[in-house]
Structures are given as structure tokens and as C-alpha cells.
Amino acid sequence: MKRFLLIFPALAALATTVLLFAAEPPPPPAPAGGNVSPLKVLMVCGGCCHDYENQKRILAEGLSARANVEFTIVHEEGPEGKKDKTHRISIYEKEDWAKGYDLVLHNECFGAVEDVAFVERIAKPHKEGVPAVVLHCSAHSYRAAKTDEWRKVVGQKSMSHEKNRDLLVKNTAPEHPVMKGFPKEWLNPKDELYKNEELYPGFVPLAKAYGEDTKKEHHVIWVNTYEKGKVFGTTLGHNNSTMESPEYLDLVARGLLWACGKLDDSGKPVAGYGPVQK
Known part of the structure; x- marks a missing residue:
């Protein structure tokens, strides 16, 4: 069984959904070893150009099947x-917006927000150590x-992308x-290649694809360290078909666990953080 809790806040001007999604919850941690509590992950999604209504469920279902995680989703x-x-996503208006979460998964597309204080408030918890996963248009x-x-949270500056096409x-x-x-x-059908314009010091490239416009390779999967925070990122994931693929979900699950310090050197979840056994 999977557990859903849908809450629709009374915000007349916004289309807002908060969703708790998790695999069958494990029993409370045993005093010596035993099961562990799931990682509490905040997924923030919405904005331009993508099917976030379905992507939030694809990610929540796919990642919950691969790791011991519980999602709160703000869409x-x-x-x-x-x-x-x-x-402006409403949760970001609070100074302590990330409090209580083990990681934030960003899958949002709000490129025209100009308020510097607002944007720096989004970055602040990651700078102070809250891990992050950054997917596609979040970059x-x-x-x-x-x-x-x-951009320092993401690990790179990217301002444009090439046309939707197959990416090798x-x-x-x-x-x-993360790459084990x-x-x-991997041939990724019908996705967008984001152009790397500047890489920041904590950026560690993990995979690349060739740019037809720029005639050079661009990094499409990476990890990043931003002050105290660990970040996994990929610019892949424009279409639902990419996000639904086992290769993508396996990758993002490993990246999530890596950012939280719950992935071992062989690319496997550490004890207690793999998929919950039913």
C-alpha cells in the first residue's frame, strides 16, 4: 500500500497542492539497528513549460520505490x-522554509523572478547545509x-537550451x-540540452552530451558543493518519458541519497535507506 494525503490550502489566487507521499511507512526505529525513519523530502514544483501535475507523481512514486523517503510536495x-x-512559490516567503526536511528536491521553472532577496532566501538553507536535488528547469x-x-546552489550558470531532440x-x-x-x-529521446555558461568551484561533472548549436560538450549530470550543502543536479527531464525511465529514476534516487550522505561507495543505499520492504 502507498499512502496519500492531499491538502488544498485556501489560497484563491494560486493553484497550490501539498501532497504527502511515501511507501508503506516503516515501524518506529528499533533501539539497536532495526528500521530507520524515512528521509523527509520537500519537493517544490510548478511553473512554465512542463507537466508538473504528472511529474510530481512520477518522481514521488519512482523515488519512493527506490529509497526510504517520504515526500511533502508543494506545487x-x-x-x-x-x-x-x-x-513566487509561497513557501519561500518564510525565512525557515526548509526547516524539518532532510532534503529539498527542486523541479520548478520560474525564470523571470527578479526579486534578489526572495531568490537569496531560497538559496540560504542550502548554503547552510540542507541538501538539494536540482532537476531540469530548476537550473x-x-x-x-x-x-x-x-546559480551557486545549482553549481552552474545556464541561461538557454538547445531545441528538443534526442540526446546521447x-x-x-x-x-x-552516483553513476554506478x-x-x-544512454540515448535520451526528446530532451533539451542546457548550455553551460559558467561552472562554480564546487561543481563535479558526471555526464555530458554534445551541443549541436555550440559544437561542444555540455555537462548534463553533476554534483555540487555549495558552502555546507551537497547538491545533485541534472538538466535532463523535460518530458515525462525521460522521468519515467528506470535509468533516470535510478540516477535521481542515487543522487538524492548521495546528497543526504546515505549512498555507499558502491552506489547502494546505506542500511535502512533502500526501498522499504512490504
Whole structure:
């Protein structure tokens, strides 16, 4: 059995969903070893250009089947449910918005937000040590703001992408725990190649794909260290078909566990953090 709790906050101007999703909850941790509590993951999604209504479920179901995680999902669009690039996710208005979570999974697309203080408030918990997973358009979010703090969370500056096409993804770090089990080469149908414009000091590339426009390779999977925070990122994932693929879900699950310090050197979850046995 899987457990759902849907809550619709009374925000008339917003299309907002908060969802708790987890595999069958394990019993309380035993005093010596035994089962452990699931990682509490906040997934933030919504915005321009993507099917977030289905992607949030694809990710929650797929990752819960691969790791001992429990999701709280905040999904917002703009006024009247419109996909507004300038919308400010309401949870980010609080200074302690990430309190109580073991990791934040960002799958949002709000590229036209310009408020520097707002964007730096999003970055702050990660700077202070809250791990993150950054997927696809999250790497382009908040790019209109005149601050580099969100880009430092991501690990790179990217302001544009190439057209939607098949991407041949090459594993450039097969010995890294996150990339254990990922194919040497993976043909990812119909995705977008984000252009790397600047890489920040904590950026560690893990996979690349060739840019037809730029005639050079671009990093599409990586890990990053931002002050005290560990971050897994990939610009892949425009279409639902990519996110539904076992290769993608396996990769993101390993990245999530790595960011939380729950992935061993062989690319396997540490004891208690693999999928919950029913």
C-alpha cells in the first residue's frame, strides 16, 4: 500500500497542492539497528513549460520505490493556475522554509523572478547545509535576478537550451557512486540540452552530451558543493518519458541519497535507506 494525503490550502489566487507521499511507512526505529525513519523530502514544483501535475507523481512514486523517503510536495502555478514565470512559490516567503526536511528536491521553472532577496532566501538553507536535488528547469529558474546565489546552489550558470531532440548522454565518471549502474552511453529521446555558461568551484561533472548549436560538450549530470550543502543536479527531464525511465529514476534516487550522505561507495543505499520492504 502507498499512502496519500492531499491538502488544498485556501489560497484563491494560486493553484497550490501539498501532497504527502511515501511507501508503506516503516515501524518506529528499533533501539539497536532495526528500521530507520524515512528521509523527509520537500519537493517544490510548478511553473512554465512542463507537466508538473504528472511529474510530481512520477518522481514521488519512482523515488519512493527506490529509497526510504517520504515526500511533502508543494506545487504552485500562477494566478488562476496559469503557468506564470514570475510567480513566487509561497513557501519561500518564510525565512525557515526548509526547516524539518532532510532534503529539498527542486523541479520548478520560474525564470523571470527578479526579486534578489526572495531568490537569496531560497538559496540560504542550502548554503547552510540542507541538501538539494536540482532537476531540469530548476537550473534556469531565477535567472533574471541579479544575484548568483541560486546559480551557486545549482553549481552552474545556464541561461538557454538547445531545441528538443534526442540526446546521447555519456557517463564521464563511472566510478562515482552516483553513476554506478548508469550506462556508459544512454540515448535520451526528446530532451533539451542546457548550455553551460559558467561552472562554480564546487561543481563535479558526471555526464555530458554534445551541443549541436555550440559544437561542444555540455555537462548534463553533476554534483555540487555549495558552502555546507551537497547538491545533485541534472538538466535532463523535460518530458515525462525521460522521468519515467528506470535509468533516470535510478540516477535521481542515487543522487538524492548521495546528497543526504546515505549512498555507499558502491552506489547502494546505506542500511535502512533502500526501498522499504512490504
